[in-house]
Amino acid sequence: MGQPPDENRWSTPGGDESEDGQDYWQPGRYVSPEDGGTEQPSYDEGQAGQSSPEATGPVPQPDQTSAFPPPQQTSAFPPPYGTQPPAYGQQPPAYGQQPPAYGQQGYGTQPPAYGQQQYGQQPPAYGSQPPAYGQQQYGQQQYGQQPGYHPAYGQPTQWHNLPPEDLVRMHQPGVIPLRQLSLGDMFEGALKTMRRNPEATIGMAVLVLAVMLVPSLGFSMLIPSLFPRLGLIDQIAIASLVPTLLNSLATLALSGFVIYVVSEAALGDRVGIAQTWQAVKGRIPALIGISVLSFLAIFGIAAAVILGGVALTFALGPLGGILMVIAMLGFIPFMLWFYARLSLGPAAVVLEKAGPVAGLKRSWALTQGKQAWRVLGITLLAGIVAMLFSAMVGGLIGVLLGMVIGLISGDISTQYYLQVVIDHLSTFLIGAIVTPFTAGVTALLYLDQRIRREGLDVGLVRAAQERAAARRD
Secondary structure: OOOOOOOOOOOHHHOOOOOOOOEEEEEEEEEOOOOEEOOEOOOOOOOOOOOOOOHHHHOOOOOOOOOOOOOOOOOOOOOOOOOOOOOOOOOOOOOOOOOOOOOOOOOOOOOOOOOOOOOOOOOOOOOOOOOOOOOOOOOOOOOOOOOOOOOOOOOOOOOOOHHHHHHHHOOOOOOOOOOOOHHHHHHHHHHHHHHHHHHHHHHHHHOOOOOOOHHHHHOOOOHHHHOOOOOOHHHHHHHHHHHHHHHHHHHHHHHHHHHHHHHHOOOOOOOOOHHHHHHHHHHHHHHHHHHHHHHHHHHHHHHHHHHHHHHHHHHHHHHHHHHHHHHHHHHHHHHHHHHHHHHOOHHHHHHHHHEEEEEEEEHHHHOOOOOHHHHHHHHHHHHHHHHHHHHHHHHHHHHHHHHHHHHHOOEEEEHHHHHHHHHHHHHHHHHHHHHHHHHHHHHHHHHHHHHHHHHHHHHHHHHHHHHHHHHOO
C-alpha cells in the first residue's frame, strides 16, 4: 500500500495542484483544477505518426464549456492518454500535429512514476504497484540532490559555504545547544567542558589553588611557634582560617577563568591555559571589586535586619521576639532571592568587560521577574551537588586521618601538622573539581538569560558559523 501523500506539492501526482495553479497530468487522466478532472479518450496506435487530417479525421473544436483549454492555449493543452508531457521549459507540438504514439518517447523527458524512482528519474510502466510504506515517493527530492522533473523557480541557493557535517552541528557546535537551556543542559554543559578541556578547567584550578594554598600551608606550619600559649584546638582553628580566606580568593579568580572557558566551549572552541590567562587577567581586579560589593550589600542588609530585630525585642518584649522570628523566616528567602539577583555579575564582568558596579546592574537586569527564582533554584541545586561531592571527599579524608592518627604517637605537634596537611589537601582536591563545575553552571546561566531576554542565540549561531568557516579555511 502506498505511502500517504505529504504536504509537499511536488511529492504525489494527482494529489495537489502545481505551483502556479496550472493543470497537471498523470497517466490516463487529465485533471483540471476547475472541475477535478475529466477522462481523455485513448489515442489509437494505428494513427500514430500520421499528420494529415485525412488520416486522423477532423479535429473537433472544443466548446467553451469544455474542461479542455482551447487549442490556442498550447501551454495548457494536455497530451492524449499514454503520451508524455513536455519537459520543463519546452514547447508542446503545434495545433494539428500528431503526438507520438502510446509507449514511445514523447516531446520532453519522461516523468517519474508514482512512488518509484527519485525526483527526475525514469518511472516504471503505468499500472505498476505503488511503493511500500516508507519508500521514496514520486516527486520527492533527497537531501543534497538537485530537482529534476518539477524544478522550483531556480536552483536552491546556499546561505553557507560549510560542509554538511559542520552545518548539522550549527544548532550545537559546542557543549550546549544554542537555544534556551534547561537544567540538564547546564549541568551537562559544565561537565562536558571539564571532560573535553580538563587542561583549562581542572588544570587551571590546580595551578590557582596551588599558588594560594602553598603559602597558606607554610604559614600554618609556623602557627605553633607564633602562638605557643594556645591550645591545639585554637591553633588548628587559626590554621584553617587562613586557607579558607585564600581559597575564597582563589575561587573568585578561578571562576572568572572557567566562565571564559565555558563561553568559548559553547561555540565549539577549546582554549588553553595561556589564552585563558591573557583574556581574563585584566578582569581580576573587577572580579575582586564585584565580590566585595556583593558581600557588603548582603552583609549590610543582614546586619540591618538583625539589629532592627534586636531593638524590636527590647522595645516590645516577648511580642518583639515573636515578630523577630517571623521576620527572620521571611528574611531568609529574601536574602536568597537577593543573592540570585547579583549572582550573574562575575559573568558580566568577564564576558562583557563591565566594571564592578556595571556588572551588578547587568546581573540585576538579567534576573528580573520570575527568572530570579529560576536562577536561584539552579544555583542551589548546583551548590547541593557540590556539597555532596565535598562531603564524600571530606568524609573519606576524615576516615584516613583517623586511621593515621591512631597509628602515630600522642605527640600534639605531630597531630597538629598532620591535621594542617590534610585540611589543605582536602581543600585542594575539592576546589579543583567543585569550583569548575559551579563556575561553569554560572556561565551557562548567564548565557541562558541572555538568550531568553536578548535573543543571543542568533548571534551565537552566526559566530559559530564564522568560526567553523575559519577553521575550514
